[in-house]
Structure formats: C-alpha cells, structure tokens
Amino acid sequence: MTFGLKLKALRKEHGYSQEELAQRLDVSRQAVSKWESDRGTPETDKLLQISTMFGVTLDYLLKSEYSEDGQQNSGYYVSREMIDGFLSYKRQGAKRIAIGVSLILLSNVFMSIFDFNQIAMILFWITTALGAAVLVWHVFQPKRYGEIGTKPLLFDDATIKEFRVEHEKNRKRYGLMVIAGAVLLIFSPISTISVLEYFDYNISSGLTWVLNAASVALFILAGLALHAENMIARNAEHMSKKNKRGKFTWVYVALPVTAIAVVIGIFTNAWSPVVPIIALLCVLLVTVCKLLIESRN
Secondary structure (H helix, E strand, O other), rough: OHHHHHHHHHHHHOOOOOOHHHHOOOHHHHHHHHHHHHOOOOOHHHHHHHHHOOOOOOHHHHOOOEOOEEEOOOOEEOOOHHHHHHHHHHHHHHHHHHHHHHHHHHHHHHHHOOOOOHHHHHHHHHHHHHHHHHHHHHHHOOOOHHHHHHHOOOOOHHHHHHHHHHHHHHHHHHHHHHHHHHHHHHHHHHHHHHHHOOOHHHHHHHHHHHHHHHHHHHHHHHHHHHHHHHHHHHHHHHHHHHHOOOOOHHHHHHHHHHHHHHHHHHHHOOOOOHHHHHHHHHHHHHHHHHHHHHHHH
16 A cells, blocks of 8 residues: 555545645645645655654555555554544443343343232333333444454554553453353352342342343443454454354344243243343344345445
8 A cells, every 4th residue: 555545544534635634734735635646755744744643653654565464455544543433432332232131131120029010011111122222222323433344454563562462451351241240140049049038039030130131231241342352453363254254144143042042931931031032023123124224225
C-alpha cells in the first residue's frame, strides 16, 4: 500500500473530507489530492502532523511494504484509536445481550415465588417481553466497524504488540469471570438447599434462577469480550475460521442446543420449557429480520 492510499484510508476512517484535512494541515486541497494520488509527498513537518493527527507512526506512513505475522500489506489499516472504539462498541453490545438473556431467565423467579398465580403470570410475561425487546433492540443497533470482522487487518508494529500484551492480561480476567460463572452454576443447588433451612421452597427456587441468570451473564460478557479481542490479536486465525464457517453458522448451533433444552425441560421438569421456546423464537425472528434487511440492502 502506497503512502497516498494510506493517507486516503486514514482520512476516510476519521471522517474528513479533503478540504477539512487540508485546513487542519494548513495546505491547499490540491496538495492533499496530489498526495493521495501519489503525485507528491508531504514535507517532514506535515508528515509529523499527519502522524500525530491519525495516531500512526512515520514508519507506517513511509513504508510501502508491511508485514505482520507474514502478511502482505493488502488489508484494512486499524489504528489504536479504532481498536479502542471497536472494543467499546462490542462491550456495549455484550452488555445488552447479557441483560436481555438475564431478564428472560429471571422471569421465572416470579413463577417460583408466587406459585403460578395470575400476578406471577403477568410479571413473568412482562419480564420476558422486556428481555426479548432488549435483544431485538440490540440486533437493530447501527452496525459499526464492519471492516474489522470481514477484512484482514493491518497494524503498526508497536500498536499490535502493545495490544497483545494487554490482551494476555485481559484473558486472565475473562477466565476468572468464566470460573465465577461456573462456580455459581455448579453450586447454586447447594446454596438454595441451605436457604431452605430459613425460607420456604419458593424462595429457594427463585434464588436458583437468580444465580443461574448471574452465571449466564458472566459467560456472555466474558465470552463476547474475549471474542472481540481475539478478532484483533489473532486476526489471521479469525479470518481463516470465518471463511471456513460461513455466515449465520451460530444459528445452526443455537437450534439444536435449544431443542435439547426443551426436551430436558419437558421430561425432567428441570425448568419451564416455555423459556427455551421463547428464546428459540427470538433467535428465529431476529435472524429472519436480519436476512430480510441485508437482502434489501
């Protein structure tokens, strides 16, 4: 990738027109156009301004070839600012998913505490509807950073090395979150049994649903955050797996898992089968809506 192509990509990434960039650099629009078409190169002071403005190194701007883990410079350049924005965007999405799924699970608390009376049914359906609404709302949020998930990425050497160090530290934190979720899931029956000494069975059953919802939320938050960071830190591996799997593979995983959950609920009464059925319908509805919108686009 030449200097002109890099400059054009950086300008578009930050939402500048040629006129706006020219004003910031105190040059003419024609000068910016000439640089982007590789008919000229900025002076040293302008190169320093460009480097500072876009958060890239002079080494990246001036080198015509670039390799990261053996890759040629034929991908989408990502600055540290863009990495931080992408991860923040993904974490917000993970929170919405965790809240939606947790609300659907927590709706069963009302059925447990109030013993299936009319008030319990009303609260159950309100909470379930709120959880489903949060999930649907998340799906229809504006899509950003699409290039990061679909294109090979290019980084400054210093940027990707610094991020990978941070990623290794974060992996330990996400691992602790998963362990905490597993502990809650495994020991929730023991905790609820001990509660029976002080409260009735309904309270104990409601506590089970609260602990299960908390464990699932931890799994979702840790799993999605780790996946987002892996898309950056292990981009080549991520792109290879993505090309093999294809689009919407997750749907084919969700369907049999939900079907198994329904069967378990029916034959063992481990939980109310209505919960996984509602989750299945939400998945199907959301997927169909996404396919319709993408086909229209």
